[in-house]
Amino acid sequence: MSTQVKFKDKNRSQFFPTVRKRVDAYFKTQGISTHANGAMWRKTSFFLIGYATLYGLILSNQFGLWAMLAMAIVLGMFAAFIGFNVSHDGLHGSFSARSWVNRLTGNSFYLLGANPYIWKVTHNIVHHTYTNIPGHDEDIELAPGLVRLDPAEDLRPWHKYQQWYTFPLYALASLSWVFRKDFVKFFKSEIGHHDNSSHPRAEYVKLFVSKALYYVFFLVIPYVVLGLTWWQLAIGFVLMHVAEGLVLGLVFQLAHAVEGTDFPMPDERGDIQAAWAVHQMQTTANFAPDSALAAFLCGGLNRQIEHHLFPKVCHIHYPAISKIVKSTALEFGLPYLENRTFGSALMSHFRLLRTLGKTAPIQVEKPVIVPLTKQVPEPVM
Template sequence: MQYQKIKFSNREKSTFFPVLRQRVDQYFSANDICKSGGSGILYKAIFMLSLYLIPYSLIMSGAFSNLAMFALTVVMGLGVAGVGMSVMHDAIHGSLATSKILNKILGGSIYLLGGNAYNWEVQHNRLHHTYTNIHEVDEDITGKFLLRLSYQEKQKYIHRFQHIYAFFLYSLMTISFLWKDFKEISLFNKMSESGMTKPFPRKELIRLVISKLAYVVFICVIPLYFLPITFGQWFSGFLAMHCTAGIILSTVFQMAHVVEGVEQPEPDTSGNIENAWAVHQLQTTSNFAGKNRILSWYIGGLDYQIEHHLFPSISHVHYHALSPIVKATAAEFGYDYNAKKDFINALGSHVRMLRSMGTEVRINKPELQPA
């Protein structure tokens, strides 16, 4: 398909973000704190990386039974998800630390998960964060295998059952990194014709191939060579790790944009979105922050997705404090602040959206339901 440059063109709504940004800057100035994560997030990064690498080391010691090693792969999955949400995510956004070098190093933790830093930066930082919930451009809701996550996606008969099987497919998210990153080469090249991305650099292609080979050696070749296990035993552990990570990561990300009350705007024939970028983020994103601060800590503050989408260069450790400022400013300008009461309510809302998209043929804006 031919991609079209998309522009946000409603200047009347553009006054919201300057006011909000000024208030957020004032918060940091008044409290004399830095917008990065500070030393606390570095300890958190060490913990999350340890949650992934220590079980790997214990498995490689060969001192445990097969059942214990399988359990350790599940713990590794928790570590994969923790690194993805709390370390890699902030680092590639440049918000984990004030040091660009440290952000680059910790952003490289995505290679330990089987992903690729350049692809994530383009697909997530540039496309998803700019063109949130816009069909064909935001890959998070477009072209998913057996899933209809956009009302503009063609409906198929099997979609009416997607609320039943979706979470199984979600569990395959991090496994899909192994081939999806290669598919995105042609996607980015096509998008570059409209100026939305740059052509895929040759040096990044080399890095992509080398990093994938290194991951296969780390996660497959070394265990099979040094441990007295069969391929079937290794594969069951590999699936346990990735499926644990995949279902956590996918569910958390989907509950930000595929829930009741969010919009899926369509550009006009000229590629215009009749909205300001910041207001677009408000209307296409939802929070599910509740009182569970442990959950919020583990998932890298992604229960505050509205704050993250408005201020991706600010570390997630500050989103809880920024939330009242964003909510009050949105209300002042007459905009909804879509926040589900907690994780369970958001999960229920997502399941209802999956069911609605599976049965609704018409292009339809979902109505906001009580949390």
């Protein structure tokens, strides 16, 4: 039987209406906007200026090779922090009430060598709607065949080592994004089961032009200006992206691939037996919630629960609304998963990889899925 994945709220959960009402009341009583405030603009300026400064210092050719290599590594980390703190909010439309500001900040994603248009499809629509659902959420398909996060996936002999080799794969994620992933995703007919068969003509131009410009700014210009050998340039470029990939990969995976998070399969009718918001609570976890450093660097992605429930709220407000979300979840008997530190989340991710690397596949009857149309809405507050 052909079906579409649907969330069936048989119990008519009042969790989301209640928590949304309480969060709305918080912003109203405080008299503040759900968008960026002064602190948000300051951290945005810090990361963008830091990125430009590091790039300029490298091209100044006033430093030795080891100093330039160190700056290239830090530049890769700054690129990841821009993705977390600036691009992510802009692409969700939470940075500002003005659409042009969101477009501008969202386009900072190009500084990572990544395409904002295809990200909005894979992340805003698919991942946020079908979080941790195997076959739909491609964010949990780290390296198909190599890394097993789907409990129903066949267990291969090499999976028993995946807790060791997955982390080096994260280091390659950014390089793959720059040279391969965006092109593959752009030209796939489906992402998950979302129809991805057609795009505006302008997006074809943006994809190829932006990639070409990135290659010029990070490969051609440094080669010409710095007088490096090709292999010296390659080492600097690769290590920059190794740093970027590790930061991106670890932060994103610690939100959904840790102990306690679910990876639910639709039933034979294609139904998930939970309300959408309840599903988010079951598949998402926070980490280092009390760390000011994590909040500053990760752009609120250490509070993924709040982000998934309220993607239209700027991440600068997550610490405040997290108290509301947590108390409401406990009131409704729902999980509120969190690892108290980055280290504990990292170990939890390691243990989950180890467990899934040796656990026999769950036998489920997978439905035949009808591809979803491009009109599937992004969850909103």
